[in-house]
Amino acid sequence: MKLTPAVLEINLSEVEDRIKRFIKGYVEINGFKGIVIGLSGGVDSSTIAALSCKAIGSKKVTGLILPEEETYNNIDIDDAKIVANQLKIKVEIHDLSECLSSFYKNIPLFDNRDKVTKGNIKARMRMIYLYYYANRFNKLVCGSSDKSETMIGYFTKWGDGGADILPIMDLYKTQVRRLAIHLGIPKKLALKPSSPNLWINQSAEKELDMKYEILDLVLYGLEHMMTVEEVSSNLDITKSLVLKIKKRILSSEHKRRMPLTTKIGFRTIGSDFRI
Amino acid sequence: MSSSLGNKKNNLEKINSLANRARKKGADIVIFPELCLTGYNMRDRSYELAETIPGPSVKIIEKISKETNTHIIFGMPEVSNKAKATIFNTAVIVSPKGYLGKYRKMYLPTHSVFEEKRYFRPGYQANVFNTEFGKIGLSICYDIYFPEIYRLLRLKGAEILVCISASPTIRKNYFKILSTARALENTAFLAYVNLVGLDKNLQFSGGSRFVSPSGDIIAEAKEHEEELIICEFDVNDIKPLEAFIPVWKDLRPELFHQLIQLSEEF
Numbered sequence: 001m002k003l004t005p006a007v008l009e010i011n012l013s014e015v016e017d018r019i020k021r022f023i024k025g026y027v028e029i030n031g032f033k034g035i036v037i038g039l040s041g042g043v044d045s046s047t048i049a050a051l052s053c054k055a056i057g058s059k060k061v062t063g064l065i066l067p068e069e070e071t072y073n074n075i076d077i078d079d080a081k082i083v084a085n086q087l088k089i090k091v092e093i094h095d096l097s098e099c100l101s102s103f104y105k106n107i108p109l110f111d112n113r114d115k116v117t118k119g120n121i122k123a124r125m126r127m128i129y130l131y132y133y134a135n136r137f138n139k140l141v142c143g144s145s146d147k148s149e150t151m152i153g154y155f156t157k158w159g160d161g162g163a164d165i166l167p168i169m170d171l172y173k174t175q176v177r178r179l180a181i182h183l184g185i186p187k188k189l190a191l192k193p194s195s196p197n198l199w200i201n202q203s204a205e206k207e208l209d210m211k212y213e214i215l216d217l218v219l220y221g222l223e224h225m226m227t228v229e230e231v232s233s234n235l236d237i238t239k240s241l242v243l244k245i246k247k248r249i250l251s252s253e254h255k256r257r258m259p260l261t262t263k264i265g266f267r268t269i270g271s272d273f274r275i
Numbered sequence: 276m277s278s279s280l281g282n283k284k285n286n287l288e289k290i291n292s293l294a295n296r297a298r299k300k301g302a303d304i305v306i307f308p309e310l311c312l313t314g315y316n317m318r319d320r321s322y323e324l325a326e327t328i329p330g331p332s333v334k335i336i337e338k339i340s341k342e343t344n345t346h347i348i349f350g351m352p353e354v355s356n357k358a359k360a361t362i363f364n365t366a367v368i369v370s371p372k373g374y375l376g377k378y379r380k381m382y383l384p385t386h387s388v389f390e391e392k393r394y395f396r397p398g399y400q401a402n403v404f405n406t407e408f409g410k411i412g413l414s415i416c417y418d419i420y421f422p423e424i425y426r427l428l429r430l431k432g433a434e435i436l437v438c439i440s441a442s443p444t445i446r447k448n449y450f451k452i453l454s455t456a457r458a459l460e461n462t463a464f465l466a467y468v469n470l471v472g473l474d475k476n477l478q479f480s481g482g483s484r485f486v487s488p489s490g491d492i493i494a495e496a497k498e499h500e501e502e503l504i505i506c507e508f509d510v511n512d513i514k515p516l517e518a519f520i521p522v523w524k525d526l527r528p529e530l531f532h533q534l535i536q537l538s539e540e541f
Binding site: 017018021022025026029267273274275 | 499
């Protein structure tokens with residue numbers, strides 16, 4: 001197999017239909033009244049918002065824009081509002097700063113220098129807000145993780161990874177971008193660099209040392225059971241770079257499943273208790 | 276038809292309603308999808324939901340069959356009469372006179388999103404049933420990837436091959452190709468009846484179809500929607516097609532010996 005951008009091509013209309021059916025079906029079968037989405041102004045959440053509106057109607061979709069002072073970015077907030085207006089969804093803006101500040105003050109041993117652990121608090125705080133709204137109004141939390149991020153563990157466990165459904169989790173970032181444009185999301189927004197915005201100037205591609213256009217092909221190759229050597233030679237990148245990605249996939253396995261226990265009983269939750 | 280997962284009462288009510296509708300439209304045989312009694316993704320609940328055959332649900336279907344004067348074919352999880360937790364993925368055929376028989380799925384997919392071998396014991400017999408409309412051979416879903424089952428059914432006299440299915444959207448094109456191929460290569464009618472709707476993360480695509488012995492689509496349901504399609508067939512139409520596509524005349528039995536040997540040597 002040759003790893004070229006062609007392998008990532010998808011039938012956008014069919015994918016749109018499939019995801020819409022999934023969202024609609026899940027909401028209906030489980031008796032939810034609607035969907036709550038965290039709108040960051042990024043391509044993933046914008047795509048999810050568009051799909052949800054098409055699936056169940058914009059009246060049943062609530063968008064929460066949840067900025068905080070450290071990573072406050074007017075462009076992202078404006079982009080989130082543009083999407084909300086375009087899709088005609090009800091949106092609320094809640095500044096998390098006070099909540100977070102109180103949290104930092106009250107956790108013993110809080111270290112402001114540790115940006116990762118601090119960033120995780122932000123992601124989990126957003127999850128709390130989303131779930132509060134969802135629980136209050138019998139809605140479900142629709143997460144926006146994509147396949148690229150999920151495979152390499154580029155999300156916060158129980159933070160942005162905490163959701164009831166993740167409709168675009170089987171699409172790579174570059175595929176999500178194309179789908180976003182297909183759905184009418186402004187191109188500038190669809191193509192802007194991705195960031196979880198957990199600290200200032202955080203950039204996914206800088207941290208990964210790779211553009212998504214290449215990362216997605218690496219991931220696709222590994223998904224399709226190519227060896228590290230085959231991916232490396234196919235894409236003309238070093239083996240060590242491919243291996244670094246593979247190691248991220250393996251080491252983030254814990255983020256993609258139930259917490260483990262040790263087997264003692266007849267049927268064990270998370271392994272062979274399958275309902 | 277879409278099924279409510281684990282809700283046999285609802286699913287039986289739906290079967291009843293659809294059988295009555297089908298009868299009003301003139302149907303003599305009504306076919307429902309694989310595991311339509313319970314839904315597909317039962318996982319560990321398979322043990323509690325499986326029934327003996329005959330059993331309570333088959334009795335209800337017998338009643339529906341008698342009341343509507345139709346033959347009914349449907350899918351359900353079956354528990355063995357001999358062992359309490361040995362279960363099968365089974366297709367049942369019922370006539371207005373009562374239970375006719377069953378077929379236990381021989382090829383159990385256990386790859387990708389499927390884990391049937393985890394729960395079900397495979398069947399070991401290809402079964403054909405005599406009806407006034409023709410001889411019906413039963414198969415289920417993944418069986419359709421294995422031409423030998425259909426050869427066997429045809430050699431046992433089947434004129435109508437039935438494949439009930441719970442096939443997800445992602446594989447729908449394979450079933451389109453294979454349903455046509457199995458009909459054509461056996462010069463038999465083939466009814467492919469698929470589940471529709473969402474079952475956790477699986478989307479079943481529907482798209483049921485009835486294929487002629489020459490591979491033409493006589494009737495086809497919409498995808499992703501529940502739909503009742505009716506069509507007519509006459510098993511006497513097989514005769515001229517057998518002459519035109521003489522696969523039976525030209526069958527080479529000695530090749531099957533090679534197949535046995537080489538497939539064991541894998």
